[in-house]
Amino acid sequence: xxxxxxxxxxxxxxxxxxxxxxxxxxxxxxxxxxxxxxxxxxxxxxxxxxxxxxxxxxxxxxxxxxxxxxxxxxxxxxxxxxxxxxxxxxxxxxxxxxxxxxxxxxxxxxxxxxxxxxxxxxxxxxxxxxxxxxxxxxxxxxxxxxxxxxxxxxxxxxxxxxxxxxxxxxxxxxxxxxxxxxxxxxxxxxxxxxxxxxxxxxxxxxxxxxxxxxxxxxxxxxxxxxxxxxxxxxxxxxxxxxxxxxxxxxxxxxxxxxxxxxxxxxxxxxxxxxxxxxxxxxxxxxxxxxxxxxxxxxxxxxxxxxxxxxxxxxxxxxxxxxxxxxxxxxxxxxxxxxxxxxxxxxxxxxxxxxxxxxxxxxxxxxxxxxxxxxxxxxxxxxxxxxxxxxxxxxxxxxxxxxxxxxxxxxxxxxxxxxxxxxxxxxxxxxxxxxxxxxxxxxxxxxxxxxxxxxxxxxxxxxxxxxxxxxx
Numbered sequence: 001x002x003x004x005x006x007x008x009x010x011x012x013x014x015x016x017x018x019x020x021x022x023x024x025x026x027x028x029x030x031x032x033x034x035x036x037x038x039x040x041x042x043x044x045x046x047x048x049x050x051x052x053x054x055x056x057x058x059x060x061x062x063x064x065x066x067x068x069x070x071x072x073x074x075x076x077x078x079x080x081x082x083x084x085x086x087x088x089x090x091x092x093x094x095x096x097x098x099x100x101x102x103x104x105x106x107x108x109x110x111x112x113x114x115x116x117x118x119x120x121x122x123x124x125x126x127x128x129x130x131x132x133x134x135x136x137x138x139x140x141x142x143x144x145x146x147x148x149x150x151x152x153x154x155x156x157x158x159x160x161x162x163x164x165x166x167x168x169x170x171x172x173x174x175x176x177x178x179x180x181x182x183x184x185x186x187x188x189x190x191x192x193x194x195x196x197x198x199x200x201x202x203x204x205x206x207x208x209x210x211x212x213x214x215x216x217x218x219x220x221x222x223x224x225x226x227x228x229x230x231x232x233x234x235x236x237x238x239x240x241x242x243x244x245x246x247x248x249x250x251x252x253x254x255x256x257x258x259x260x261x262x263x264x265x266x267x268x269x270x271x272x273x274x275x276x277x278x279x280x281x282x283x284x285x286x287x288x289x290x291x292x293x294x295x296x297x298x299x300x301x302x303x304x305x306x307x308x309x310x311x312x313x314x315x316x317x318x319x320x321x322x323x324x325x326x327x328x329x330x331x332x333x334x335x336x337x338x339x340x341x342x343x344x345x346x347x348x349x350x351x352x353x354x355x356x357x358x359x360x361x362x363x364x365x366x367x368x369x370x371x372x373x374x375x376x377x378x379x380x381x382x383x384x385x386x387x388x389x390x391x392x393x394x395x396x397x398x399x400x401x402x403x404x405x406x407x408x409x410x411x412x413x414x415x416x417x418x419x420x421x422x423x424x425x426x427x428x429x430x431x432x433x434x435x436x437x438x439x440x441x442x443x444x445x446x447x448x449x450x451x452x453x454x455x456x457x458x459x460x461x462x463x464x465x466x467x468x469x470x471x
Contacts, residue, residue, distance in 0.1 A: 011067045013059035019070055020053055026125045027073065027423050035073065039066050073421075075128045084108035086457050089164060089217075091140060091172035091208060095122040097410065097436040098171045098223060101443030103127075105450045110165040113137040118428040119435075125421040126412075135165065144207045160214035168456050169449075170220040172208045173437060209243050218287055218456035220249070221445060222280040223437060226264055229257070229278060240280075249282035250290045262295040265445075267438030269302050272309045273359045273409050275438050279445060287459060289452050301444035309359065310352040311415065312408040313375065322399040323374070329388065331371055347371040349379070349398055362406060364434035367427045370400025373409075403429035411439030 009015040023032055029046040036044040041063050052058045062070070085106030090099045093114040103109065112129065114120050115138050129136060141147040143163045145156045212220060229237045244251055253262045267275035283290040323331070335346025348360040352375060360372040378396040387393075403426050407413050410433050413420040422429050 011059055011062065011064060013056060016058040016062050016067065017053055019067075019074075020049070020058075023070060023073060026121050031423070032070070032073075035069065036066055039063075039069055041066055073125075075124070075126050075421075077128045077130070078103045078106075078108075080106040080108070081128070081130075086168040086453050087166065088169035088171055089113075089167045091170065091211070092174050092204070093119075093123060093171075094173060094436050095119050095412075095432045096127045097412070097439050098173055098221065098442045099127060100412075100439050101446030102169060102171065104443055105446050105453070107169065107446075107453075109134060110167055111135050111137065113140045113143065115139050118424050119432050121423050122421070122429075122432055125423045133165075135163075137163070140204065140207045140211075144210045146207050146210065156210060157214040160211055164211060164215055167215065168218050168460065169453060170208075170212060170215070170217040172220070173223040174205050174208055205240060206243075209247060212244075212249070213247055216284065218284050218289060218460070219449060219452060220280075220282045221442075221449075222282070223442070224278050224280075226276040226278055229261075229264075244280070244282055248285045250285050252281040252283070252290065252293050253295055262298070265295065265298060265441050267411075267441050268358050269299070269306070270438055270440040270444070271307060271409060271411055272312070272357060273362060273438065275361045277437060277441070279442075281445065281449065283452065287456060289456055291452075293448070293452060295445070295448070297448055298441075298444055301447055303440070307408075307414075308352075308355040309350055309357045309375075310355070312405055313352055314402055314404060317399065317402050321402055322377070323370070323397050325389075325394060325397065327369060328397045331369065331374075332384070332388065347374050347398075349374045349376050351376045359409065362401075362409060362434050364431045366400070366406070366434050367430035373401055374398035375401065403433070406430060406433040409433075410436050411441075411443075412436075 009019075020032075027035075029049050033044045033046045033049050036042075036049070052061060055061065080103075086108070087110045088099075088102050088107045089111040090096065090109050091113045093099065093112045094116075099109055099112075109127070109129070110133055112123065112127075112134070113136075114123060117138075120136070120138075124136075137143060139147075143160055145151045145159055151159075208222065228240070231237065241251065241254060256262055263278050263280065264276050265279050267273050267277070279295060281293070281295065283293070331347045338345040348371070350357050350359050350373060363372055366372065376398055379398060380390075380393050380396070383390055383393050401409065403422050404413075404420075406429065407420045407422065408415070412433075424432070
């Protein structure tokens with residue numbers, strides 16, 4: 001994610017106030033005031049900063065150094081800027097996990113849709129959105145008009161074309177909860193419908209389908225949980241595949257449905273986390289782009305050396321991340337109880353000294369107790385069985401991952417690379433990383449697609465096809 005410095009406007013009251021408005025959509029005012037205080041040039045407080053938004057002296061109140069520092073808190077354009085190779089859109093974007101790989105091969109994101117306001121803050125903190133060429137949207141239904149009655153398909157399609165810019169590739173990590181095991185269990189317990197019958201999220205795949213139908217991108221990449229294949233006895237997945245086929249797209253490896261289905265990609269091949277996701281790569285049939293493309297080629301892009309858990313850990317962490325004696329005892333006894341019943345429920349403790357350790361899947365509920373991934377700090381298991389409350393052993397209670405370590409476990413940053421910005425609370429950060437994708441896995445998908453995308457752009461530019469992507 002190395003990015004060149006963006007162009008910076010000259011300091012004036014107008015540019016300072018515009019910059020502050022942009023930054024306050026990402027960071028809270030206290031954070032910005034502390035950032036300015038750290039520059040050591042003048043006194044700042046949240047109240048002073050707020051007054052600057054309407055002060056005619058805003059341009060002179062900030063020094064050049066302070067102005068430059070505030071600019072540095074915004075994301076920079078990708079290395080391809082402004083000469084991008086292709087255009088893509090990012091639906092149900094989360095914090096941009098899928099976007100990274102397509103930006104890395106020269107793509108320009110021209111439209112993003114994400115409804116969670118906290119995720120939007122993290123997205124805007126890390127991904128450059130060109131004010132002249134990018135549009136941000138919250139509720140995808142405001143684009144497809146699927147929540148409004150009396151709208152014809154033709155009217156909806158026209159509204160989509162007016163709202164979403166032309167693009168070559170569509171990316172969509174459409175909502176997981178209606179199709180995940182945890183989501184199904186939760187909704188059943190609440191007496192609510194799930195899957196495509198779920199009023200709140202179940203029909204959002206069809207919003208994606210409407211956009212594909214209206215905009216006709218050359219290629220799409222859809223992501224969901226592995227359980228999508230088996231949801232509702234396989235009916236959900238069959239409906240999705242049938243819909244994509246009827247739209248005129250060929251999905252890579254569509255016929256592979258066995259245990260070695262290449263559409264199921266496990267993040268553990270890139271980072272030390274077991275995280276399986278289904279990836280549907282579709283090609284517009286009339287463009288003849290698919291050829292022999294297969295996700296079975298993904299292993300050729302596995303890293304020569306996968307980072308270990310130890311590689312991802314911070315050298316020192318705040319004591320708040322260490323489990324309290326009460327929580328550790330609860331998790332320990334909970335696990336013992338279920339082990340006695342022959343169940344697999346319980347915590348997942350990882351030994352960072354084992355270079356082959358692989359964590360369980362980081363979930364969006366990690367903020368609650370961190371049970372699925374606990375870092376072993378030298379807990380003596382034998383002594384714990386004998387005397388759980390031993391004072392010396394208690395000093396080695398396990399800890400949960402920090403948000404920064406979660407960013408690394410998901411591939412948003414490496415120790416030597418880009419420092420991912422986390423402008424939200426720990427609770428929100430855990431939710432965001434737990435809902436995201438393993439970034440290098442989707443970067444590998446992007447690399448596999450690079451030649452096909454280039455071919456699609458060539459077709460578009462030669463104007464041999466009318467794909468809604470005219471220059």
